[in-house]
Amino acid sequence: MSYQQPKWVSLLGLAARARQLVTGEELVIKDVRHQSVRLVLLSNDAAEQTKKKILDKCGYYSVPVRIVSDRATLGAAIGKAERVVVGIKDPGFAKKMTSLLDQ
Numbered sequence: 001m002s003y004q005q006p007k008w009v010s011l012l013g014l015a016a017r018a019r020q021l022v023t024g025e026e027l028v029i030k031d032v033r034h035q036s037v038r039l040v041l042l043s044n045d046a047a048e049q050t051k052k053k054i055l056d057k058c059g060y061y062s063v064p065v066r067i068v069s070d071r072a073t074l075g076a077a078i079g080k081a082e083r084v085v086v087g088i089k090d091p092g093f094a095k096k097m098t099s100l101l102d103q
Contacts, residue, residue: 008068008100009077011093012041012086016078020090023080025050028087032063037087038094039064043071046084054085064094066101 015021022031031037040058042051044067058065068074071082078086088094 006100008097009073011097011100012074012077012088013079015088015090015093015097018090018093020088020093021078022087022089023078023083023085025054025085028054028085029057031087031089032057032061035061035063037063037089038091039066039088039097041066041068041074041086041088041097043068043074043084045070050084064098066098068101 012021022028022037028037028040032040040054040063042054042065046054055065057063071084074084074086075082088097
């Protein structure tokens with residue numbers, strides 16, 4: 001039996017190949033301030049201080065946030081090391097990702 005990864009993981013990989021992502025806490029916060037990020041994905045195992053910082057900043061600038069499984073899954077989805085926070089720049093990717101995560 002093969003492991004079936006969630007559809008949002010595949011979509012995130014596609015967005016990464018299309019260069020429509022920004023990763024890393026400081027870079028995501030900078031892009032949230034400039035309103036160039038449409039959706040932020042935050043890993044469930046992020047530090048409480050990081051979660052608060054991201055959620056507060058996104059709340060202030062009205063950028064939607066979704067909490068996803070863990071940093072290893074988030075990093076593997078984009079072909080990088082572990083990632084705690086990822087921002088999606090493209091509105092199309094952000095809309096599809098939101099619908100997949102909200103199912």
